[in-house]
Amino acid sequence: MFNDNSLKTTRLIEKIEKIAVSAGEIVKRHYSRGVANVFKSVRQVATDADKESEQLLKEGLLKIYACGFYGEEGGGDISHHGDHWIVDPLDGTENMSGYPPLLAVSIGLLRDGKPVLGVIYDPIHATLYSAQEGEQVRVNGEAALARTQVDPAKAIVALDFSSRMETRPQTLQQLARVLERARAAKIFGAPALSLAEVAVGRLDLFFRPSTKLSDMVAGICMVRASGGKVVDYGGRDWTMDSEGVIAGSTQMVEAYLPCFRQA
Numbered sequence: 001m002f003n004d005n006s007l008k009t010t011r012l013i014e015k016i017e018k019i020a021v022s023a024g025e026i027v028k029r030h031y032s033r034g035v036a037n038v039f040k041s042v043r044q045v046a047t048d049a050d051k052e053s054e055q056l057l058k059e060g061l062l063k064i065y066a067c068g069f070y071g072e073e074g075g076g077d078i079s080h081h082g083d084h085w086i087v088d089p090l091d092g093t094e095n096m097s098g099y100p101p102l103l104a105v106s107i108g109l110l111r112d113g114k115p116v117l118g119v120i121y122d123p124i125h126a127t128l129y130s131a132q133e134g135e136q137v138r139v140n141g142e143a144a145l146a147r148t149q150v151d152p153a154k155a156i157v158a159l160d161f162s163s164r165m166e167t168r169p170q171t172l173q174q175l176a177r178v179l180e181r182a183r184a185a186k187i188f189g190a191p192a193l194s195l196a197e198v199a200v201g202r203l204d205l206f207f208r209p210s211t212k213l214s215d216m217v218a219g220i221c222m223v224r225a226s227g228g229k230v231v232d233y234g235g236r237d238w239t240m241d242s243e244g245v246i247a248g249s250t251q252m253v254e255a256y257l258p259c260f261r262q263a
Helices: 010-033 048-064 093-097 165-179 191-199 213-225 250-256
Strands: 068-071 083-091 104-111 114-122 127-132 156-159 184-186 205-208 229-231 245-248
Touching: 010 048, 010 083, 010 104, 010 114, 010 127, 048 068, 048 083, 048 104, 068 213, 083 093, 083 191, 083 213, 104 191, 104 213, 114 191, 114 213, 127 191, 127 213, 156 165, 156 191, 165 184, 165 205, 191 205, 191 213, 191 245, 205 250, 213 229, 213 245, 229 250, 245 250
Parallel strands: 068 083, 156 184, 156 205
Antiparallel strands: 083 104, 104 114, 114 127, 205 245, 229 245
C-alpha cells in the first residue's frame, strides 16, 4: 500500500512512468495509422486508442496499487476520502484526426481529494513529465529548471474551450480581456500538456472553464510542485469540486485574475 514515504521512492515513480509510456505507444500507433472517431456526445469523441490505453492503465496501475480508479472513458467512483487513480488515456482526442500532433497520457493520484502525484507522457514528442507532492518536476528523468516570466505583458497564455456550449461566450469574453494584456495566446487542445508546460515554464498561464478531473489532476500536481498556483475563477485554491481553473506562477495568476472576475 502507498504511504507518504513510498510515494516518493524513485522505483515506484519509474514504474508509473513505464506504464504511461506503454499507454503512449498505443496512442502513437493509432495516431500513425489514422483513427475513426466515435461520438460519445454531440461534441465529444472517443477512439479505439482511448479504450485500449485506458485498459492498459487500469490493469497496470491497480497491479502496483489497488485503490480507487477513475478513467475518462470507463468512469468510476471518486470521493473526497482515500486514494484514487485519475487517468485520461488520451488527452487531445480531437487532435488524433489531424493537426496539431499534441496528445498525452495523463496519470494522477488523488489523496483525500488532493493531487499528490502526476505523470504525463507526450508520445509524439517522447516527452515524459512527472511530479510528486514536495518534489521537483522532472522531464525525461531530469529535474526541470522552470523559467518564470514576471512581466504579465510578456506572458504566453494557453486556454482550452469546454465542450459545454453554454461556457463558450464567457470564455471568449475572458480571452478578449486576456489578449489586452498578454503577448500571445495558444490553444493546444490537450489541457494536461498545457498544465505540464506551465509547470516547466514554457507557458506562463493556463485557463479553462471545465475542470474534468481526468484532465486536471496530474497537471495540477505538477504546477503546484513547481511552486506555481492553481485557483478557480473566483481566486480560491483549486479543489476537485471547483468550476474553472487558472494555473501559473503566483504573480501571473494574480495579474490575470481580474480578467475572470468580471461579469
